[in-house]
Amino acid sequence: MRAVCLALPTNRECADTVTAVGAEAAHAARRFGVRVHLLVLDSADPAARARHAAAAAALPPVEGVVVHHLDEDAQRAFLRGAIERSGLPGPDRLLDLMLPDAVSYGACTNRAFLLAAALGCTSVHRRDSDSRYQWHDGAPVFPIEHELATIGLKAADAAAAVTEHTLDPAHADKPVALVGASFIGELSVDLGEIRELDPETYHDVVALWAPTGATEEERRELVAESFTGAGTKPFTADRAVLDRPDIWRIDMCNIALDHEVYERVPLPPATDTIGSDYFLHHLVHDATLPGVTHNRHIVNYYTPERRTGSGFTAYQERYAKFLLSMLYLHPVYADMERAGDALLDEHHHVRPEAIADSARRSAATDRAENHRRLAELDRCYRRLGGKYAEFADHLAPARARLLDEAQADIEDFALLIDAWGPLVRASRATPADRLPR
Template sequence: MRRVCLTLPTHRACTGTIAAIAEEATYGAREFGVEVHLLILDSSPAPVLAEHRQAVAALVASPGVTVHHLDEDEQRAFLREVLDRSVGASASASADRLLELMLPSRVSYGACTNRAFLIAQALGCTSVHRRDSDSRYQYVDGEPVFPLHQELTSLGQRADDVRKSATRSKLPPGSADRRVAVAGGSFVGEMSVDVAEIRDLDPDTYGELVGLSLPEGYPEIWRKHLIDASFRGAGTDSFDGDRTALAPISPTQVDMCNIGFDHELYSRVPLPPAPDTIGTDYFLLHLAHNARLPGLRHNRHIVNFHTEERRTDAGFLAYQVRFTKFLLATAYLNTVYARTTAAGEALLDTEGHIKASVVAGFVRDSVDLDGTEPVHRLDVIEGAYRRLGGRYTTVADTLADRRPRLLDEARDDMADFALLMDHWEALTGASAEAGLAVTG
């Protein structure tokens, strides 16, 4: 029986989301006859973790659904076993460094998803489907609209077979026999990145900041369009029936709270484990798009909202620093994306799989980026926050205080990513051998 992993990484209270995603797991098992492993990776503080334990215990058992609720100690034990198998118990320094990248002490959007990838391998799953704690499902006629429907319909299937049911298709020549690597939708509701207030306060400053996330070379009219569309998702459109597009998916058209990956992609290349940095977990989306791998984009959009924690002074500051680190990271990532775009289908082997060693080389080369570009970016970012004034002045002061550290981390994060890539296929293989002994 086909096994799939529906995962919810979290570090904050989300009992409502746990109940909702369990419904989605039940739907997938019932409607598609698959074995759904609902994987909750919990990095929450002890009181919240206890609430989550109660929420999981209250879930009604459902045929075809197995729930795994793993706290950080349980995740660490699994990773230790995998590292011992792949790196070797004698190479303790290397294993310790990889463990730190896989389970850092700080928030990492890439690392939590990487852990889901490894555990999915251990469970024998053929795909990973990620949701987030700050999202909900749309409802139509009292029934939830589950993205898992489109993900299970397409992932891992021959693109030519999926084309028969897709609303639109624009497959690159020669890709009809390739498997669908990514299936995703976007979101409706609040912006995915908490910059709406900046846009309202000063549209020019907003454009300057968001523009830093874009690659160079776009004509000005296109840059303005992309800036306006960034982080907006699908706006406010409500679901009114399924519409799908079969084509390589642009990362700007989907969201990581509403995404599914085939194992042939994530078993070869991980996500950047950069801590306290939003947006870097979109790396596989860029890679799949630039390699021209088939994807299915759907309109079963998730409802996004911002948690109360993000609205506190501490939460606001932490998030703006993560946004800054993303803008610094893109100085390096955009050089990688430029090379993967130029390589195109040359990134694939004869079986249509990503050549991980080639991508790792691009990432490693990016570490040698001329340091003047990140410095210039940080100057622009700090100046923009100072112009905004008010509570944004505190952000600017924080960036000034952390300036050397921020610049060093942006470079070192890419070196760490290259290191993880060097070991990744050994880690995924060791995970499949280890299995998952700990269940929650």
């Protein structure tokens, strides 16, 4: 029986989401005859964890669904064991990259990847705590319907399960490496208030993540495409396109990845940085691996803590670090785009050493552009006034630290890529009595 991992990482209260994702797991097991490991990776506070545990325990038992609710202690114990079995040097450093004290969207998903390997899964299907399913004709619209119909299949075989097939026949023998859709509702990055307050400033703030040297037209196109998902139009009928994946229309709350990708290259483990979990989108696309882009979009919403007080400050700082991360990621993306299918070996497997080498080279990029980004962000936030001007006051003394952290993040990514193969093999070799429960 094929085993798959339906993962829900969370650091906030989301008992209702646990229940909803549990229903998706049950649907998948019944519909596709697979074993679904429902994996809740819980970094929330004790009270929220207790509510999550109660929600997980209350899920109706379904043949083929195995529920794992792991707090950070349980995750750490698993990781320590895998790192020890890998025999890699610097075990404490690796543990910090896999389970840092700070928020890391890449690291939490990397933990799901290793746990999925330990559980014998062939794919990971990720959902987020601040999202809900659409409903149509009285039933939830589960993305896993498209994901399990095509993920991992040779593209030529997956063609029968989609509504449109536009893939170049040259890629027909390659496996479907990514299946995903987007979201409807609020922007994926919490900048909607800025757009309402001052559209010109919104353009300037979002355009800061454009590559160095981008033209004004390219920046405007980037702003128009960024963070908007699938808009607001609700689901009415299925559409699924087999091609190289449309990475602008696929979000991490609504994605499936084949193990042949994530067992070779991890996500950047950057801390306090939004967007660090989107790297594999680019890798799959640039390596010319097939994907399916569908329209079973998730409903996105924001929890209030991101918009007031310390929550606002923390989120805006994560956005600032996202902008700084682009100095190092854009050159890696450019290298991957130039390499194309040379990123793959003769078996259509990604060559991780090419990515690690590119990341190491990128770490030496001159910081001048990042100094400019921080100065421009300061100008924009002071123009907005109020809490944004207060955030600019917070950001000013943190500039040197943030610049150093952004460079360290890409160096850490290269280090983790080098260690990833042994970590995956060690995870697969986890003794049965130590598998996460």
